[in-house]
Amino acid sequence: MARAALLCLLRHRTAAATSTSPLSTYRCQLKTSNSKTPAAGVGRASFCRPFSSKAAVNDVIGMDFANTDSGVAVMEGKERLDPFSLVADELSVIASRLRSMVVVEVPNLASAAEYFFKIGVEGKRFRPTVLLLMATALNVHVPELPPAGVGDTLPTDLRTCQQRIAEITEMIHVASLLHDDVLDDADKRRGVGSLNAVTGNKLAVLAGDFLLSRACLALASLKNTEVVTLIATVVENLVTGETMQLTTASKQRFSMEYYMQKTYNKTASLLSNSCKSIAILAGHTAEVAMLAFEYGKNLGLAFQLIDDVLDFTGTSASLGKGSLSDIRHGIITAPILFAMEEFPQLRAVVDQGFDNPANVDIALEYLGKSSGIQRTKELAMKHANLAAAAIDSLPESDDEDVIRSRQALVDLTQRVITRNK
Amino acid sequence: MLFCRGFSRISTTPRKSLLGFILSRPTEPSQSLLSNQYLYSTIKVCGGRKAFSWSLPSLLGIGRQIHHSSSVIEEQFDPFSLVAEELSLVANRLRAMVVAEVPKLASAAEYFFKVGVEGKRFRPTVLLLMATALNVHLPEPAAASVGDTLTTDLRTRLQSIAEITEMIHVASLLHDDVLDDADKRRGIGSLNAVMGNKLAVLAGDFLLSRACVSLAALKNTEVVSLLATVVEHLVTGETMQMTTSSEQRCSMEYYMQKTYYKTASLISNSCKAIALLAGQTAEVAMLAFEYGKNLGLAFQLIDDVLDFTGTSASLGKGSLSDIRHGIVTAPILFAMEEFPQLHSVVYQGFDNPENIDIVLEYLGKSHGIQMTRELAMKHANLAAAAIDSLPESNDENVIKSRRALVDLTQRVITRNK
Numbered sequence: 001m002a003r004a005a006l007l008c009l010l011r012h013r014t015a016a017a018t019s020t021s022p023l024s025t026y027r028c029q030l031k032t033s034n035s036k037t038p039a040a041g042v043g044r045a046s047f048c049r050p051f052s053s054k055a056a057v058n059d060v061i062g063m064d065f066a067n068t069d070s071g072v073a074v075m076e077g078k079e080r081l082d083p084f085s086l087v088a089d090e091l092s093v094i095a096s097r098l099r100s101m102v103v104v105e106v107p108n109l110a111s112a113a114e115y116f117f118k119i120g121v122e123g124k125r126f127r128p129t130v131l132l133l134m135a136t137a138l139n140v141h142v143p144e145l146p147p148a149g150v151g152d153t154l155p156t157d158l159r160t161c162q163q164r165i166a167e168i169t170e171m172i173h174v175a176s177l178l179h180d181d182v183l184d185d186a187d188k189r190r191g192v193g194s195l196n197a198v199t200g201n202k203l204a205v206l207a208g209d210f211l212l213s214r215a216c217l218a219l220a221s222l223k224n225t226e227v228v229t230l231i232a233t234v235v236e237n238l239v240t241g242e243t244m245q246l247t248t249a250s251k252q253r254f255s256m257e258y259y260m261q262k263t264y265n266k267t268a269s270l271l272s273n274s275c276k277s278i279a280i281l282a283g284h285t286a287e288v289a290m291l292a293f294e295y296g297k298n299l300g301l302a303f304q305l306i307d308d309v310l311d312f313t314g315t316s317a318s319l320g321k322g323s324l325s326d327i328r329h330g331i332i333t334a335p336i337l338f339a340m341e342e343f344p345q346l347r348a349v350v351d352q353g354f355d356n357p358a359n360v361d362i363a364l365e366y367l368g369k370s371s372g373i374q375r376t377k378e379l380a381m382k383h384a385n386l387a388a389a390a391i392d393s394l395p396e397s398d399d400e401d402v403i404r405s406r407q408a409l410v411d412l413t414q415r416v417i418t419r420n421k
Numbered sequence: 422m423l424f425c426r427g428f429s430r431i432s433t434t435p436r437k438s439l440l441g442f443i444l445s446r447p448t449e450p451s452q453s454l455l456s457n458q459y460l461y462s463t464i465k466v467c468g469g470r471k472a473f474s475w476s477l478p479s480l481l482g483i484g485r486q487i488h489h490s491s492s493v494i495e496e497q498f499d500p501f502s503l504v505a506e507e508l509s510l511v512a513n514r515l516r517a518m519v520v521a522e523v524p525k526l527a528s529a530a531e532y533f534f535k536v537g538v539e540g541k542r543f544r545p546t547v548l549l550l551m552a553t554a555l556n557v558h559l560p561e562p563a564a565a566s567v568g569d570t571l572t573t574d575l576r577t578r579l580q581s582i583a584e585i586t587e588m589i590h591v592a593s594l595l596h597d598d599v600l601d602d603a604d605k606r607r608g609i610g611s612l613n614a615v616m617g618n619k620l621a622v623l624a625g626d627f628l629l630s631r632a633c634v635s636l637a638a639l640k641n642t643e644v645v646s647l648l649a650t651v652v653e654h655l656v657t658g659e660t661m662q663m664t665t666s667s668e669q670r671c672s673m674e675y676y677m678q679k680t681y682y683k684t685a686s687l688i689s690n691s692c693k694a695i696a697l698l699a700g701q702t703a704e705v706a707m708l709a710f711e712y713g714k715n716l717g718l719a720f721q722l723i724d725d726v727l728d729f730t731g732t733s734a735s736l737g738k739g740s741l742s743d744i745r746h747g748i749v750t751a752p753i754l755f756a757m758e759e760f761p762q763l764h765s766v767v768y769q770g771f772d773n774p775e776n777i778d779i780v781l782e783y784l785g786k787s788h789g790i791q792m793t794r795e796l797a798m799k800h801a802n803l804a805a806a807a808i809d810s811l812p813e814s815n816d817e818n819v820i821k822s823r824r825a826l827v828d829l830t831q832r833v834i835t836r837n838k
Contacts, residue, residue: 107664183623206656209655217650219642
């Protein structure tokens with residue numbers, strides 16, 4: 001049965017599918033299997049939410065990858081693994097370490113800082129998964145997993161250093177979420193109340209700053225100035241991206257180029273630069289580091305583009321079933337930008353803004369007539385393929401773990417664009 | 422580099438006119454002893470400044486001198502003037518650095534760097550003086566050797582610490598303002614009121630991110646650690662202040678810890694960073710740290726006093742603002758030791774203005790103000806002692822800067838605004 005579902009998935013895999021997702025069928029088959037990882041399939045609010053530029057009001061939307069250790073199906077003679085299960089154990093170790101890294105004496109600050117690292121609200125940990133897979137894909141084996149030790153111990157072996165990148169990345173990511181929620185007046189995040197809703201803006205801002213400083217401390221402990229520079233760039237890009245979103249003049253809002261730059265800043269930069277850091281820590285050549293960078297970048301972009309689509313289409317093919325939260329917040333995303341190319345008259349509507357819900361309807365109408373959704377999906381696919389190509393260009397290896405991790409990374413590029421929530 | 426342009430060294434002709442400033446860069450300590458007379462320019466000497474406007478500010482902060490054949494005369498000098506030119510350079514660079522791709526945010530961040538709002542630029546002054554005090558000279562003007570390039574680069578790197586420190590400091594002010602609903606900061610409407618909460622958060626983030634990038638560019642992970650620790654301390658201190666239990670509010674120890682986090686940590690750790698970048702030993706780095714820490718603590722203690730005794734105009738914020746915000750500072754803590762009955766008043770809090778009056782009465786009867794001043798002096802002396810413990814140097818510039826740093830410790834405790 002699982003096989004049938006997977007073949008179904010394969011058939012739909014490369015199509016710009018707008019029909020019901022085969023992935024859900026796949027999931028259905030696997031739900032009966034046992035899962036050994038604690039975070040599995042509990043339906044937590046998504047990691048896609050953090051990519052989104054909108055307030056996290058709908059916490060149900062999430063990517064529900066079934067995390068099972070029997071999630072294997074035979075297909076075309078290759079073993080197909082759930083990417084998340086490959087690194088599940090390591091993720092747990094990292095999660096514990098993260099919790100210890102944000103400990104501080106002042107109680108209120110401590111509870112604020114650890115708010116999104118507690119079990120159950122860690123999100124899908126998409127980024128750490130990508131990074132750990134990348135680490136293995138770049139020829140580094142997973143040794144005896146070191147215990148979840150004190151966060152400020154100087155990591156001595158490569159794998160621990162790379163895990164630290166994953167930790168740093170998560171801290172920076174969460175810090176940016178905390179501040180974004182303050183900026184967006186969001187009241188929900190990852191299925192629970194946002195920190196600012198729970199403790200007030202003040203503590204949320206401070207907690208974000210605190211996480212950033214801890215991330216910098218961890219970063220410094222790696223004693224690699226190139227990596228420090230890369231991650232510092234990420235921090236800067238995150239702020240720039242958020243600012244680009246908040247303060248766009250009209251002209252810029254209509255520009256696809258501006259939008260892609262903003263998307264890179266807000267979403268892809270973290271992935272791209274941390275992937276590159278993984279490669280650099282492993283001592284790889286600039287070429288390989290660039291491939292890692294390209295993977296992260298294109299994966300991030302693909303992800304965000306599909307996120308934009310889903311905001312319109314939701315779980316159904318037809319327009320308007322999505323949450324529409326982007327457009328309601330006046331955020332113009334790729335589908336609309338494409339539609340405006342086809343229907344210049346849409347510009348006038350966009351110019352007026354979307355406080356008037358009638359304008360939302362008009363925009364949706366144009367969008368439906370246009371090929372905006374389709375073109376966005378195609379663009380997402382293009383980036384997903386670029387990401388996969390980057391992996392395929394990595395120096396060859398016979399190692400099974402390496403091969404499997406690379407496969408998982410490629411697999412992720414497909415999952416990112418075929419998901420329907 | 423730029424500093425090479427247009428400079429000549431005139432070593433023997435005595436000059437009486439203030440316009441005739443020349444820069445003499447003794448290469449060895451022995452040479453400096455021969456040229457005896459040193460006069461310092463101050464910002465007020467506009468003519469002198471103009472004469473140097475074509476020359477590079479980065480050189481001129483330390484030790485503009487006039488050569489005379491007469492004997493050494495001890496001159497009173499203003500520590501701030503020693504580094505005035507360099508400070509301008511730093512400030513300009515900082516202003517340029519905050520021009521982001523997104524103009525609106527740049528203007529928000531710039532808000533705090535505009536002339537008039539810059540505050541006393543106290544921290545950068547300390548850091549630049551410390552740099553010279555630790556033997557990192559401004560380089561020879563005419564020579565173009567590799568050594569000089571390195572020295573220039575090093576000086577630039579140290580200036581970068583000053584910039585980074587200011588960015589972190591202002592970022593924390595921006596975030597504090599959001600949180601405190603302060604309507605006055607540095608004498609004009611705070612950024613928060615003017616531009617809205619959210620932009621203030623974002624502007625603070627922007628500054629922090631720029632600080633990160635600049636820190637990374639220094640390629641020194643230990644310095645990254647030090648300044649990351651500063652950010653953590655600033656946050657911790659602010660949270661301590663927000664969330665004190667009644668018990669903690671009455672504790673001098675808690676208060677001093679909080680004060681260290683909020684005020685002294687920035688100066689101490691950045692002084693230490695200066696020392697590390699300058700290649701000094703761990704001992705020297707620790708002395709620099711101690712100077713910064715004690716200076717910062719002394720500064721804050723006097724600040725506490727002035728909040729009671731100062732005037733509204735001179736402080737730039739309303740006086741009694743600490744107590745009105747329910748912040749119990751050193752004078753009160755000392756008064757509480759003398760008059761335990763004050764505990765219950767403090768416990769009640771200060772929403773009721775009558776409580777403020779009661780506390781002020783007790784404070785007046787007590788030695789609170791005096792004891793705070795004495796504690797401040799103790800720290801100021803510790804700071805001065807740290808400078809005196811630095812490895813000896815015969816270099817005039819080093820000596821001058823160290824004197825300036827010691828001078829600052831006195832100014833910090835004798836100021837009345």
